[in-house]
Amino acid sequence: MASINIGGENAGDAFYRYKMPRLKARIEGRGNGIKTNVENNVDIAKALERPPECAWGHVLKYFGCELGAQTKFERESGNSIVNGAHDPKRLAELLEGFIKKYVQCYSCNNPETVVKVKKENISLKCKACGAVSDVDPRLKLNTFILKNPPDAKLSKAEKKVKKMESERLKGLEGFKEEKKEKKEKKEKKEKKVKKKEGEAPTAESSQAAAEADSSGGSEDEEEVVWMTDTSEAAMAARAAEQLSSATAALVTQGNVEAEREEERRRKKKEEEARKRAEEEEEARKKEVEDLARKKEAEDLARKKEAEEEELAA
Ligand SMILES: [Zn+2]
Incomplete structure (x- = not known):
């Protein structure tokens, strides 16, 4: 040309x-x-x-x-x-x-x-x-x-990917916060600190640590926190990488992990919501019963009153 x-x-x-x-x-x-x-x-x-x-x-x-x-x-x-x-x-x-x-x-x-x-x-x-x-x-x-400033480089699809990614990471952060609290409580209770040396923390082991609710006793807390950070940074890097390649290459390990954790979170939320609904239902039933009892009592009282009036007449 x-x-x-x-x-x-x-x-x-x-x-x-x-x-x-x-x-x-x-x-x-x-x-x-x-x-x-x-x-x-x-x-x-x-x-x-x-x-x-x-x-x-x-x-x-x-x-x-x-x-x-x-x-x-x-x-x-x-x-x-x-x-x-x-x-x-x-x-x-x-x-x-x-x-x-x-x-x-x-x-x-x-x-x-x-x-x-x-x-x-x-x-x-x-x-x-x-x-x-x-x-x-x-x-x-x-x-x-x-x-339409030149900064608006991302297409709609790319923006969507970015939004999804940031939501995932947000969810993940919340999830980790919970885990950390739990872990800290457990650690306090047990007051047991063991250090595993010569074990290189990998993304897998960090995931395992995040996953295993019950493995708290075997690992030092500092190590766990550190590994969590690594995995977070790695995930952020992965997200950035994805965005710069600017396509729908969505399924990376980071996403899989984030998705898995989010799924777990979601399930927990659902469970809580279900419990709450049950409690509410219980409360509602009780209220209805109370109302019925009250009404019954009122009816009885009215009936009695009427009878007394009749008698008086
Ligand atoms: Zn010039």
Whole structure:
């Protein structure tokens, strides 16, 4: 595919190292449905090194803002649509404008910059010279960038994974807290501390320690706590790893462990809830019985009263 230098002023420089594909656009449909498909929008945005939301989202939106047209980016197919028929040459010119305003360092023209969003201000931090260029706050695309900052790198699915992961870890922490308390109580009672030396703590043994409710006597508490921390850190690392690989590779040992522990927690909660419900049911029954007894007594009293009245009459 034909590449061109990034930044029009570099067009004649045969040795310029920053390149991007030449914009390719195709007009599709007709009548009211006529639209322009910027076929290599994704590749262009990648070449401009923008994080996903900023990248194809912002470049495409820029066309929309400048042309007063609706745009649509289809994540699955990568289709980048601008409503209406637009000349590829005009789009290439607009892209040049985007690069000037939102990609190149205002100081040294280097295209390697990072978009920073702080409150209402957008700036470009240059990786080459370190200059921070303030983007003109009146530019039309700014509103969109402020609403879709470049930090929003994670897709919905990735966010979901992250949320699930953090909930799991939260659950796990609570679970461990309980275990630790129990353990501490037990330790106090037994006042027995043995140290097992030469046994390298592994994730497995830490899991076993967390699992085995009754094994408290055989292990030193300090060791247990330490192993718990290790496993926690390992799990956090695993979670981070997963997120950076940014896919649905969900089933790792960390997850399995977390899931297992959460399952146990859930069961315990259910058990408690069931007990509570039973107690409540018991209380309710008693109340009903009490009420019935009270009513009976009242009825009896009323009956007696009526009889007495009858007698008096
Ligand atoms: Zn610079």
